[in-house]
Amino acid sequence: MAEEVKTPAPLPPPEGEKKPTAEKPAAASPAAPAKPAAPAAKPAAPAKPAGPVPLPWTSPLVEKYKSQYGSGLEAQTYLGQNYLTVDRSLIPDILRRLRDDEQFDYCVDITAVHYPKREKPFDVVWILYSFPRNERVRVKTQIADGASIPSSFPIWPTANWLEREVYDMFGIQFDGHPDLKRILLPDGWKGHPLRKDYGILQQDKEWVQINLGIESGQ
Amino acid sequence: MSEPKDAIVHSLSNLDLEAPEKPYLDSNELIINMGPQHPATHGVLRVILKLDGEKVLGTECVIGYLHRGVEKIAENRTYTMFNPYVDRMDYCAAVSNGLGYCEAVEKLLNVEAPPRAQYIRVILTELQRIASHQLWLGTHALDIGAMTPLFYTFRDREEILKIFEKYCGARLTTHAFRIGGCQYETYSGFEKDIKNFLTFFAPKIDEYETLLTSNRIWLERTKNVGVISGADCIALGVTGPVLRASGVKWDLRKAQPYANYSKFDFEIPVGTNGDTYDRYLVRMAEMRQSMRIVEQAVGDIPEGPIMGKVPKVIKPPVGEIYHSIEAPKGELGYFIVSDGSTQPYRLRVRPPSFVNLQALDLMVRGALVADVVAVIGTFDIVLGEVDR
Numbered sequence: 083m084a085e086e087v088k089t090p091a092p093l094p095p096p097e098g099e100k101k102p103t104a105e106k107p108a109a110a111s112p113a114a115p116a117k118p119a120a121p122a123a124k125p126a127a128p129a130k131p132a133g134p135v136p137l138p139w140t141s142p143l144v145e146k147y148k149s150q151y152g153s154g155l156e157a158q159t160y161l162g163q164n165y166l167t168v169d170r171s172l173i174p175d176i177l178r179r180l181r182d183d184e185q186f187d188y189c190v191d192i193t194a195v196h197y198p199k200r201e202k203p204f205d206v207v208w209i210l211y212s213f214p215r216n217e218r219v220r221v222k223t224q225i226a227d228g229a230s231i232p233s234s235f236p237i238w239p240t241a242n243w244l245e246r247e248v249y250d251m252f253g254i255q256f257d258g259h260p261d262l263k264r265i266l267l268p269d270g271w272k273g274h275p276l277r278k279d280y281g282i283l284q285q286d287k288e289w290v291q292i293n294l295g296i297e298s299g300q
Numbered sequence: 301m302s303e304p305k306d307a308i309v310h311s312l313s314n315l316d317l318e319a320p321e322k323p324y325l326d327s328n329e330l331i332i333n334m335g336p337q338h339p340a341t342h343g344v345l346r347v348i349l350k351l352d353g354e355k356v357l358g359t360e361c362v363i364g365y366l367h368r369g370v371e372k373i374a375e376n377r378t379y380t381m382f383n384p385y386v387d388r389m390d391y392c393a394a395v396s397n398g399l400g401y402c403e404a405v406e407k408l409l410n411v412e413a414p415p416r417a418q419y420i421r422v423i424l425t426e427l428q429r430i431a432s433h434q435l436w437l438g439t440h441a442l443d444i445g446a447m448t449p450l451f452y453t454f455r456d457r458e459e460i461l462k463i464f465e466k467y468c469g470a471r472l473t474t475h476a477f478r479i480g481g482c483q484y485e486t487y488s489g490f491e492k493d494i495k496n497f498l499t500f501f502a503p504k505i506d507e508y509e510t511l512l513t514s515n516r517i518w519l520e521r522t523k524n525v526g527v528i529s530g531a532d533c534i535a536l537g538v539t540g541p542v543l544r545a546s547g548v549k550w551d552l553r554k555a556q557p558y559a560n561y562s563k564f565d566f567e568i569p570v571g572t573n574g575d576t577y578d579r580y581l582v583r584m585a586e587m588r589q590s591m592r593i594v595e596q597a598v599g600d601i602p603e604g605p606i607m608g609k610v611p612k613v614i615k616p617p618v619g620e621i622y623h624s625i626e627a628p629k630g631e632l633g634y635f636i637v638s639d640g641s642t643q644p645y646r647l648r649v650r651p652p653s654f655v656n657l658q659a660l661d662l663m664v665r666g667a668l669v670a671d672v673v674a675v676i677g678t679f680d681i682v683l684g685e686v687d688r
Contacts, residue, residue: 134410134617160619161407188534190624191650195637209622209635209650213534213548216555220622240537243658251371266364266687275372276646282369282376 136160143184147176165220170202173223174232177208181237186210186219189238192245194252198278202226204254208234230255233262251276268293329357334672336365342439342676343683347660354668359661363654366687374647379405379479379614382644387473389651390685392435395428395464396627398477403558404623404634405479406608408616416604417481418560423494423597424467424476425559426590430501431460432628432680433583437508440580440677444521449511456504459497466493480610486601494598498591505587512580522576526663526675529574536662537655540630542679545582546574552626559625564593576678583680615642629653629680649688653681 139159147155147166154169155176168176180186190209197203202224211218225231233256234241245256246265253274256262264271270293272286290296330351336344344365350358370389374382386401387394399421406412413421438453461471466487468476476483512518528538530546543550551568553561569585571578616638624633630652639645656679664672 134619136619161410161621163622189537190631191622191633191635191648193635193648195646207635209633213550218622238537239535240655240658243654244537264364266367268364275369280372282372 134161139164147179151176163218163220165222167222170223170225170229170231174234174237177221177234178237180210180219180221184212185214186212188213189234189240189244190218192234192241192248194248194254194276196252196276196278200224202229204252206231206248206254225254230257232257233259235259250274253277336362339443342681343686345657345676345681345683345686347672347676349669349672351669354670356664356667356669356672359664359672361657361660363657363683364687366683368688370688371647371649374644376643378642379616379644382647383477383479384473384475386649387475388684389649389688390432390627390629390632390653390682391472392682393428393432393628394472394474395424395476396432396625396632398475399425399559400623400625400627400632400634402477402479403625404621404636405614405616406610407623408619408621408636408638409479409610409614411480411608411610413481413608414605415560415602417477417606417608419597419601420482420486420606421477422559422561422564423594423601424464424474426593426597427460427463427494427497429590429628430587431457433587434460436583436628436677436680437580440674440680441512441518443673443677444518446512446515446518449508452504452508452511456501459500463490463493463497466490478607479614481605481607485606491598491601494594498595498598501591505584509584513584519577521670521674522580522678524573525576525667525671526678527573527575528659528663532662533574533659536659538630538659540626540628540652540656540680541579541582541586542630542656542659544568545571545579547572552624552631558623561593564596566590566592576674579678613642615640624650627652629682629685630656651685651688653679653683653685654688657681657686 136158137160139157141157141164144157144166148157151168151172154172156167158165158167166176188211190211191207192209193207195205195207197205204225204227205222206225208221209218210221223231231254233245235245235256235258242260243265245259246262248254249256249259249262250264250267251274263269267275268289271289273280273284275284287297332349332351333346334349335346338345346362346365348360348362349356368388370385373385377385383398383401386397390397402413434453434457438450438457441447441449464474464476465471467490468474468484528542528546530543530548532538533543533546533548539550547570549568549570552558553566554568566589567585569582569589571582616636618638618640620635620637622633622635624631626632631650632652633650635646635648635650636644637646660675660679663675667675
């Protein structure tokens with residue numbers, strides 16, 4: 083099966099970095115008052131191609147949090163879906179309050195997105211749902227490569243495997259996770275496949291050689 | 301609410317598979333390995349069991365044997381090219397996977413499938429739910445020791461697969477839907493085939509029930525086995541029939557209707573005890589409800605096009621979307637980030653089986669080894685979806 087695809091040497095990382103300029107509007111860092119540079123990100127938003135654009139999201143929940151956390155938090159809605167872009171430092175606080183005060187009792191998913199060209203290349207995304215309110219919200223934060231983030235396992239036990247998968251695929255560390263290790267890939271594997279610099283044909287050849295006793299078919 | 305949750309946090313973070321600290325009487329605790337090649341694990345699931353005699357003290361699941369990197373593949377395929385790949389995740393419910401994916405991309409494109417396509421989608425998806433539950437019932441009963449239901453369910457599942465085959469040429473990995481509508485127009489006799497199936501199948505569910513519902517061995521093996529409370533289900537993110545059997549009346553088809561489910565009249569069956577037997581009853585009732593939906597839908601499929609106005613080259617605008625559906629196993633979600641190109645920048649699949657499987661440890665602690673098999677079966681996991 084592997085025979086016919088033998089030729090190409092490990093692909094250069096290309097694919098992922100297709101459009102570094104097309105920064106997602108949501109990714110624009112919240113205009114923190116401390117950083118005078120941040121407002122520069124604002125004018126970039128209108129220069130979007132045609133299509134729906136994220137609108138500001140207003141609700142009592144947002145008002146309350148805005149008044150408390152100020153510019154560390156940005157609330158938007160895109161195609162009817164609400165999301166909060168929050169500062170990394172607010173993370174355990176806001177998630178816990180969303181569960182305890184706002185009844186977001188079900189953590190649907192935790193995942194990440196890699197933007198290699200950005201200063202803080204990772205978006206970590208929590209998708210939350212509230213049974214009593216029948217409402218969804220997404221929480222996003224940006225973190226730097228190699229930085230860690232507090233685990234949400236104490237808030238939602240379901241985060242256990244979800245965070246392990248994010249660690250496995252992106253190499254993001256979760257502080258306070260009870261058992262942070264690879265989940266889908268073998269323990270000794272090198273690299274984190276869902277990073278954009280990991281090519282689609284790339285493989286841990288050494289692992290394959292040692293554990294399977296064959297030359298890597300890629 | 302917070303109390304049971306903390307209890308789980310406590311019990312899960314204490315999972316320790318190292319050598320025991322203090323022996324119970326003079327017997328040693330035993331660590332044994334179940335799978336990955338084991339007929340009762342429904343694929344290649346490996347479970348490490350820590351036992352005290354026959355009693356389970358703790359488990360750890362080792363997964364990933366079927367990992368194919370579906371999310372990475374998605375980033376290197378166009379939206380259309382990726383469509384058949386989703387059929388290979390939960391290969392027992394390919395139609396449902398396809399519906400979730402197509403609807404997610406449609407949402408991102410801000411288009412909607414025309415009414416006729418919506419009806420065809422609902423009919424096929426509900427037939428798929430019946431087929432998936434039939435497969436679950438047969439294999440689950442086989443695991444527990446009842447061999448006969450397997451033959452009955454596979455015999456009847458064949459009728460659904462025949463309809464799929466006539467519609468799209470494939471039985472398992474159907475690729476029945478396209479972004480924006482349906483792949484194919486219905487064949488002549490489609491409605492008649494489905495009506496025939498409904499009259500054929502109604503007495504068959506009763507037949508399954510005569511084999512199991514009040515069978516004494518079945519009751520012994522499933523009542524009070526693998527009990528989980530509704531609060532624990534929510535804390536662990538467990539969805540689908542497992543959640544409903546624990547008394548939480550929640551179904552995405554009702555809570556956040558997608559496709560055109562809001563047009564149909566059906567009930568959400570719920571259980572009370574959250575044990576294996578209740579999950580059995582919930583799934584049996586779900587098959588009946590699915591039949592109700594199909595019956596209503598097949599009666600008034602509207603005329604009209606089957607494809608919406610979708611460009612040949614699919615290039616969603618920059619943005620991101622999360623869309624989920626009620627798959628036979630629970631909430632199946634797709635989180636798609638578009639950078640405005642023809643390929644998804646990031647595509648995340650939220651698989652119900654993967655998340656549900658996490659509850660295994662909680663449900664089998666203190667149970668017997670034989671119950672582990674019953675509990676794995678009752679989740680209705682598909683490893684293709686767990687590992688992706």
